Amino acid sequence: MxxxxxxxxxxxxxxxQGLCRRFPPQVAINQSGTFAVFPPMTNQGWCGEFAAKKGNEE
Ligand code: SF4
Known part of the structure; x- marks a missing residue:
């Protein structure tokens, strides 16, 4: 799957939990300041940019 x-x-x-590094970090701003962040995802998440790890291709 x-x-x-x-x-x-x-x-x-x-x-x-983990981070998606498909694209460069995005700027996020909150009360503490400005950050560059990768989108947080769960292990079971998914998106259309999925690419299997090397050696895990079907
Ligand atoms: S499936 Fe999509 S959201 Fe998940 S790590 Fe890959 S590119 Fe990122």
């Missing part, structure tokens, strides 16, 4: 955890753009973090 295609899921972020099997995508070459996914950086796994903790607790089933």
């Amino acid at each position: 295609e899921a972020c955890k099997d995508c070459k753009f996914f950086l796994a973090c903790e607790d089933g």
